[in-house]
Amino acid sequence: MARDISVILPTYRECENLEPVVSRLEKVLEGWDWEAVFVDDDSDDGSREVLLRLARQNPRVRFLRRVGRRGLASACIEGMCSSAANIFAVMDADLQHDESLLPEMARILSREKDVDIVVATRYAAGGSIGDWSRSRHFVSRFATKLEKKFLRTELSDPMSGFFAIKREVLDKCIHKLAGKGFKILLDIVLSLPERPRIRELPYTFRPRLHGQSKLDFIVALEYLYLIADKLFGGFLPVRFILYGLVGLSGLFLHLLVLGLAYREFGLDFFLSQSLATLLAMISNFFFNNIFTFRNQRLKGSAFLIGAFLYMLICSVGAIANIQVADYLFSLKVPWWVSGAVGALVGAVWNYAVSTQIVWTWFRDKFVSSKKRISLS
Ligand SMILES: Nc1nc2c(ncn2[C@@H]2O[C@H](COP(=O)(O)OP(=O)(O)O)[C@@H](O)[C@H]2O)c(=O)[nH]1
Ligand SMILES: [Mg+2]
Secondary structure: OOOOEEEEEEEOOOHHHHHHHHHHHHHHOOOOOEEEEEEEOOOOOOHHHHHHHHHHHOOOEEEEEOOOEEOHHHHHHHHHHOOOOOEEEEOOOOOOOOHHHHHHHHHHHHHOOOOOEEEEEOOOOOOEOOOOOHHHHHHHHHHHHHHHHHOOOOOOOOOOOOEEEEHHHHHHHOOOOOOOOOOHHHHHHHHOOOOOOEEEEEOEOOOOOOOOOOOOHHHHHHHHHHHHHHHHOOOOOHHHHHHHHHHHHHHHHHHHHHHHHHHHOOOOHHHHHHHHHHHHHHHHHHHHHHHHOHHHOOOHHHHHHHHHHHHHHHHHHHHHHHHHHHHHHHOOOOHHHHHHHHHHHHHHHHHHHHHHHHHHHHHHHHOOOOOOOEEO
């Protein structure tokens, strides 16, 4: 017998919220055949002990422990895949989502044939977004506008993390899901072959009582990444676009330093180009580590050794760069064209080799598998 509804709760360091969330579910879902699936990414705050106890005491509670990985979207997907229910509701485990909406969600999806997904929304009439910080407000509104302009899913709150979906609807898109980042709802809606029929239920987003939000600035990046992936992913990998953008910022810095050193301070062209190359290399490593390879980000000693390795590899590119630039300059090509062509020659080498060596080979060898947690 399949349960009526399975509530999937992704958790990371929510130790104090786990028991209260189960009691609230018991209250609101009385009369339903429900289960709660907690998907915890190996939290180190004692969540595991609490979840084990809850799962042992209460047959409605299940606990899926993931190790070596982080990521809200993939946690939700795996939680749904582990369940035999016909309706899945994805809900945060931090008590910010209003669980009293769950019976209505289950009612709509079990009785109404023409609804695929029910979304609890913070923006529709009657809904509110509680006590978010101003930056979070701004990011959320910006992302929503972006989504409305480019993707037009007709979701009034595309960043909502509280929704319910029928099993057969999920089945239609499960192989296409990016499964990355935080915005699982948008991922599902954009991966379905046809526009899903959506019903929205407004609610008030509650303030957090215990624990901390894991999503703030990063939420914007992940969200933009998902939108870019859906827009261009088919023919141009987003990582390549990011590498290109970081490279452009490096080129800008390169020309700025070159201009200052050569024109303003009257240094020799060869020396100026070398200095510009070194600074651009450091800046490129830093930003690639934050943005382009954020899923494999190097930290602590791995960051320092990785930076050294990156510079070593890039110095081969840099030698080619400086030689080419110096040669062009000697042919009376303007300083800024010589500098830019040199930097481009170096960039091709850097991308090809450093990607493979620094963020793949070195990381696999140096960073212990426990620390090598990637956001998926
Ligand atoms: N399994 C898992 N859950 C996560 C991860 N990051 C956040 N969560 C959970 O996802 C839910 C929403 O996260 P939260 O930080 O409260 O986001 P906010 O409400 O948007 O500030 C909470 O239940 C978190 O514990 C993660 O990497 N893995
Ligand atoms: Mg929250």
